[in-house]
Amino acid sequence: MTAKEMGQTSIKIPNWKSLYNPNLLMNSDYRSGIINQKGITSLDKSDGSTELGIDGWILYGINIAVGSNYVTFANRTSANHTVQQPLDIKGLKAGDKVTFYASCFNITGNVYIYMTGLDAQKKKLINGDNEFTFTLTSALERFYIELAPNAVVSFNCKKLEIGEHFTGMPAWNYVLEFAKCWNRFRAYRGTKDNVITITISDKNGTFILPFDVKDMVKRPTVTKNDIWTVSGGVYAEADTHSVYDNSVIFHCTTKEAILQVYFNTNDSYIYVDAYDY
Incomplete structure (x- = not known):
C-alpha cells in the first residue's frame, strides 16, 4: 500500500x-x-x-x-x-x-x-x-x-x-x-569652510546645534574636530558642552552674538556616538 x-x-x-x-x-x-x-x-x-x-x-x-x-x-x-x-x-x-x-x-x-x-x-x-x-x-x-x-x-x-x-x-x-x-552613531562631516548652521550664542558663549538624538539607543556622547565659529570677523573654536534629546550644546568664547558655525578643514567632523565601549 x-x-x-x-x-x-x-x-x-x-x-x-x-x-x-x-x-x-x-x-x-x-x-x-x-x-x-x-x-x-x-x-x-x-x-x-x-x-x-x-x-x-x-x-x-x-x-x-x-x-x-x-x-x-x-x-x-x-x-x-x-x-x-x-x-x-x-x-x-x-x-x-x-x-x-x-x-x-x-x-x-x-x-x-x-x-x-x-x-x-x-x-x-x-x-x-x-x-x-x-x-x-x-x-x-x-x-x-x-x-x-x-x-x-x-x-x-x-x-x-x-x-x-x-x-x-x-x-x-x-x-x-x-x-x-x-541609531547608534552619527557622523557630520564636511569640506573646508562648509557652514553647519547659523545660530546665536548666549551670555556664556553657549549655542545650540539642532541635532535630534532622542531616537538613538541611549544618550550619546559628542566629539568634534576643528569646528569653528565666526562673528563679525572674530573667530573662535567651538567645544562640546552638553547633550539633550533634541539638541547638542556647544561653547565658544564669542558671547551674545550671531555665529556662523563651520567646518574649518576637510578633516573636521562632529561624531554623535551611542555605543558602549
Whole structure:
C-alpha cells in the first residue's frame, strides 16, 4: 500500500537557504555594501587603543582596511586583540541555538569568533566558507572576532542568525542597514569652510546645534574636530558642552552674538556616538 493510499502526504524537506533568516549582525554583507559614515579607508590601532571603525564594528587594538567589497582586520601587536559588535537581541536565552556564517579569505595566523559567555566555545576561521552552530549559555550581548598576534583576516560577508542552520545572506537593504547604524552613531562631516548652521550664542558663549538624538539607543556622547565659529570677523573654536534629546550644546568664547558655525578643514567632523565601549 502506498503512502497516498494510506491517506498520508509526502513531507517536503525544507531548503534552508531559501528562507533567509534575518542577520543579527549589523553592516556585515560587504559584497553588497558597506556603511562607513566616518569615510575611513584604514585605521591603525596597533597602539592598543579603541575606536569605531566602519559602522557597527569597534576596534580594540585591531587595524582595519576597507575595500570596495570586503573588509580586512589585522593585529599588528604582540597580544590577542578583538573586533566587537554590541548585540541588541530580545528573547534569546540559555539553551537557544544560533548559527554563524562567514566567507573569508587571505587569513594569516589564528582568527577566532565567539559571543557573550561562549569564549570557551570559540571557533577558528579558515579561508572560504565557515559555519558554526552555538548553544547559548546566557543572553547574547556582544559578538567578538579575536585575532592572535600578527593575524589577518578579510571578510566578504558574515552572518549571525537564530537557529541551527545557515539560511543564506538576505537581500541587502541600504535604508534598513543605515537606520540600524544611524541609531547608534552619527557622523557630520564636511569640506573646508562648509557652514553647519547659523545660530546665536548666549551670555556664556553657549549655542545650540539642532541635532535630534532622542531616537538613538541611549544618550550619546559628542566629539568634534576643528569646528569653528565666526562673528563679525572674530573667530573662535567651538567645544562640546552638553547633550539633550533634541539638541547638542556647544561653547565658544564669542558671547551674545550671531555665529556662523563651520567646518574649518576637510578633516573636521562632529561624531554623535551611542555605543558602549
